[in-house]
Amino acid sequence: MTYELIVPPSIQRQIAGFPVGDQAELIAFFDRLPDECEQITEPRGLEVPDSPVRMRIKGLSRLVVTVLINDTTITVTVIEITDPHGD
Template identity: 75%
Template sequence: MTYELIVPPGIRRQIKALPVGDQAELIALFDRLPAEAEQITDAYGLEVPDSPVRMRTAGLTRLIVVITINDTEVTVTVVRIYDPLD
């Protein structure tokens, strides 16, 4: 199943301020998320069986991306992008 990717305006502004290399990595991740979110991310916290909403993370070179996958709304939403070294 292919999900709709949602990147809120505040996160879009954050992405625009990142170095070009980080932006390229994020774009590559975002290209894959709608169809492969479960396969390319890891569980974030406790997974509740049969829950229609799951929180997941993806680790990139310098960034960690937190997303939610919502089976009811068929969406993948970027919740937060952070640099653990910042």
């Protein structure tokens, strides 16, 4: 499953400085993302590199993904989803 995480322009500018493979920086950054960044859109079928990071998604305790960063979106591929509500 590949999804796009919609990110506001102010957050995009902050993300632009992170290399995709810099997992520690990305993990710390995603953990600080405000709620408005935690919106998942429909799958787009985009390929992503193998750079697993962990990232919070609203309604899920943890989502393990691979990440591709471009100018307007973060594309994530779902590896594992932990749902604290068991839904």
